[in-house]
Amino acid sequence: MWGGGKLGSSGGWFLRVLGPGGRNTKAVRPLISSVYVKNQLSWILQIKPGVFNEYRTMWFKSYRMTFSCLNRIKSFRYRWARLYSTSQTTVDSGEVKTFLALAHKWWDEQGIYAPLHSMNDLRVPFIRDNLLKTIPNHQPGKPLFGMKILDVGCGGGLLTEPLGRLGASVIGIDPVDENIKTAQCHKSFDPVLDKRIEYRVCSLEEIVEETAETFDAVVASEVVEHVIDLETFLQCCCQVLKPSGSLFITTINKTQLSYALGIVFSEQIAAIVPKGTHTWEKFVSPETLESILESNGLSVQTVVGMLYNPFSGYWHWSENTSLNYAAHAVKSGVQEHPMSAEFAFKGEAEELQANACTNPAVHEELKK
Amino acid sequence: MAARLVSRCGAVGAAAYSSPLVSCRRWSGASTDTVYDVVVSGGGLVGAAMACALGYDIHFHDKKILLLEAGPKKVLEKLSETYSNRVSSISPGSATLLSSFGAWDHICNMRYRAFRRMQVWDACSEALIMFDKDNLDDMGYIVENDVIMHALTKQLEAVSDRVTVLYRSKAIRYTWPCPFPMADSSPWVHITLGDGSTFQTKLLIGADGHNSGVRQAAGIQNVSWNYDQSAVVATLHLSEATENNVAWQRFLPSGPIALLPLSDTLSSLVWSTSHEHAAQLVSMDEEKFVDAVNSAFWSDADHTDFIDTAGAMLQYAVGLLKPTKVSARQLPPSVARVDAKSRVLFPLGLGHAAEYVRPRVALIGDAAHRVHPLAGQGVNMGFGDISSLAHHLSTAAFNGKDLGSMSHLTGYETERQRHNTALLAATDLLKRLYSTSAAPLVLLRTWGLQATNAVSPLKYLLGF
Numbered sequence: 001m002w003g004g005g006k007l008g009s010s011g012g013w014f015l016r017v018l019g020p021g022g023r024n025t026k027a028v029r030p031l032i033s034s035v036y037v038k039n040q041l042s043w044i045l046q047i048k049p050g051v052f053n054e055y056r057t058m059w060f061k062s063y064r065m066t067f068s069c070l071n072r073i074k075s076f077r078y079r080w081a082r083l084y085s086t087s088q089t090t091v092d093s094g095e096v097k098t099f100l101a102l103a104h105k106w107w108d109e110q111g112i113y114a115p116l117h118s119m120n121d122l123r124v125p126f127i128r129d130n131l132l133k134t135i136p137n138h139q140p141g142k143p144l145f146g147m148k149i150l151d152v153g154c155g156g157g158l159l160t161e162p163l164g165r166l167g168a169s170v171i172g173i174d175p176v177d178e179n180i181k182t183a184q185c186h187k188s189f190d191p192v193l194d195k196r197i198e199y200r201v202c203s204l205e206e207i208v209e210e211t212a213e214t215f216d217a218v219v220a221s222e223v224v225e226h227v228i229d230l231e232t233f234l235q236c237c238c239q240v241l242k243p244s245g246s247l248f249i250t251t252i253n254k255t256q257l258s259y260a261l262g263i264v265f266s267e268q269i270a271a272i273v274p275k276g277t278h279t280w281e282k283f284v285s286p287e288t289l290e291s292i293l294e295s296n297g298l299s300v301q302t303v304v305g306m307l308y309n310p311f312s313g314y315w316h317w318s319e320n321t322s323l324n325y326a327a328h329a330v331k332s333g334v335q336e337h338p339m340s341a342e343f344a345f346k347g348e349a350e351e352l353q354a355n356a357c358t359n360p361a362v363h364e365e366l367k368k
Numbered sequence: 369m370a371a372r373l374v375s376r377c378g379a380v381g382a383a384a385y386s387s388p389l390v391s392c393r394r395w396s397g398a399s400t401d402t403v404y405d406v407v408v409s410g411g412g413l414v415g416a417a418m419a420c421a422l423g424y425d426i427h428f429h430d431k432k433i434l435l436l437e438a439g440p441k442k443v444l445e446k447l448s449e450t451y452s453n454r455v456s457s458i459s460p461g462s463a464t465l466l467s468s469f470g471a472w473d474h475i476c477n478m479r480y481r482a483f484r485r486m487q488v489w490d491a492c493s494e495a496l497i498m499f500d501k502d503n504l505d506d507m508g509y510i511v512e513n514d515v516i517m518h519a520l521t522k523q524l525e526a527v528s529d530r531v532t533v534l535y536r537s538k539a540i541r542y543t544w545p546c547p548f549p550m551a552d553s554s555p556w557v558h559i560t561l562g563d564g565s566t567f568q569t570k571l572l573i574g575a576d577g578h579n580s581g582v583r584q585a586a587g588i589q590n591v592s593w594n595y596d597q598s599a600v601v602a603t604l605h606l607s608e609a610t611e612n613n614v615a616w617q618r619f620l621p622s623g624p625i626a627l628l629p630l631s632d633t634l635s636s637l638v639w640s641t642s643h644e645h646a647a648q649l650v651s652m653d654e655e656k657f658v659d660a661v662n663s664a665f666w667s668d669a670d671h672t673d674f675i676d677t678a679g680a681m682l683q684y685a686v687g688l689l690k691p692t693k694v695s696a697r698q699l700p701p702s703v704a705r706v707d708a709k710s711r712v713l714f715p716l717g718l719g720h721a722a723e724y725v726r727p728r729v730a731l732i733g734d735a736a737h738r739v740h741p742l743a744g745q746g747v748n749m750g751f752g753d754i755s756s757l758a759h760h761l762s763t764a765a766f767n768g769k770d771l772g773s774m775s776h777l778t779g780y781e782t783e784r785q786r787h788n789t790a791l792l793a794a795t796d797l798l799k800r801l802y803s804t805s806a807a808p809l810v811l812l813r814t815w816g817l818q819a820t821n822a823v824s825p826l827k828y829l830l831g832f
Binding site: 108109117118120121124125128139140141142143161162163164165166167185186189190191192 | 403426427428429430431548552554555556570765766767768769770773774775
């Protein structure tokens, strides 16, 4: 009845005419924004389009694009690239383009972002339960009350809103301003969430100085496979965390299996993920991730695999991390700035320091 | 410039969206309406219990719940001497639900009657089925509906900071959100009351009975038909005080007649019969009525020799194979008087909604399913719906999910439709099977009943 976001329903997925997993060629870029305009109509008029019809429609429409439109888009693209070329950034402008085109589709639970919606069933309890371990007495109904959380790459706010509903104060940041607009609009209807969540259009580096050591938790879910410079990104994450704060990452492993299933099957064959969303070269293996985290003073507590069943549309925990996985790391309790650490964290901080000394590079795999 | 181009593209897209392919009424009401997390429409037994279950749920401490009841608030200062004629048979599972939010304690402090055995037998043969729990646990409880309602009202008052109850409030219009997430229209369900006040809610639960306004407004198909039967209820005084912990039900060709214990000297009658006969029963004078009841339970006029012989044969066979499973037919206590003004009749029918859930809507209780009282399952199915839905909503709330999201609502629907469809079909089948005195069917059901009585697991499968 309400099945969607699985293999069956595909609304406007074929945005990329030529879609290699890697960087886009020049010829492809102008097509993307104009195709976005033309295809709004074709998305709506065909509620459950056949896969090939969509492809054909879009191809023909893209050919009918006018030159003036092309010129406008060329200048727009260059201006965008210029904005980012001046600063040291982890934001990939190509990635920004991909998500810009899909900015309105975030909140359709049976649409293209359905797998991310259903991933909440795993990642929200993961974050919640690990944070609850640090709260001595939590309020029923608002278990994360009093926690400040940063959601990096929040997109349309899919993960931000559940965290807000659990009582936390959340700041969601994303470099694509259409995403933030969608997220802002969506939360504005709920008076409770409106107060607890704040959205900003920016990248992580831009807010590092002003928000150093202010967050109890940083969440970077499905983000690290899209950044240019992983090392810088994780360093920034560490800087904005309070001592003994938690970092939660979910991402995709870099293995042959993840290429076969994550790129070839998911994007090109089954269209579970829009084409061009992921680049295999940017996938991060848990070992790489851990080594970077450990070298930046974050101790990895948990690494656990996640598996998506495209037929049921549900995610499951798995011992196998060769596809998707989630990681939880905790910042060491040593303070860099003379800010008072909360009493509740003191015991944890000492314990973590002891762990860091005796087991420098060991991580525990949580068997679920 | 970049932003403007993008927003223009967005505007083109939005304009294309708004031409209604799917007719969706845009709400132009005030955005200062209160947004509730859950609104329960209908404050009957099932609606009030749903509001209680959510109000006492630990993960709902931060949420706002509203209960809308069209009738006035029923205040019961003192338990009346006379028993009410509307009673329900509460199963142990339902009792567990009621005790989970403290209503069962109030019921225990008022009055209820536990029964330990149930005898169900045929008017056309000697076949019978006896349900009893080997370890002498209570099989069920007979409680007056007013008592349950009072217990629920008391518990609702205790959580008034989370649950708001509005009496004399009938919703006259429901406005559904657009199926596509749209930029400037509210994603919540809008409810307009008779007095003009409006609310918004993330989840609307329809508990407004078998003529559910919520179900009709949502356009959910309802499979329903009227049985050509009405049920007569009355409160009866027994000839002599007995232990009275047995529930009796006899299937007459015109319909089942049931005697449910209320106290040592009182029992409640539920007699389903044709419309004409029901009207006669309600209007005839008390002595005639008492005679009719007694003869319905005691008379063997519908027996035929053929069926009796056939039944005896199987009974003998069962006696050889499983001696302990032969039950002797017992006779229910005889009735002496009927309470004045306690005879009432109401029509019977079957109903089942094709869907229990839609985005931001869920149906529970009689709004979702309506059943013949012969199995005493009507309100128990409703309480089962509450257990399931409250469990799904509680998990969703603890996961920070949007309460109106279909992902957990479909879980509730699947769980309950499977259970309820089976029970509805079985009850309907039993009703039709026992509505006839044609020999082949009587033989079939005689042997079937005797066989079921002999096979214990089958009996317990039926829920006893």
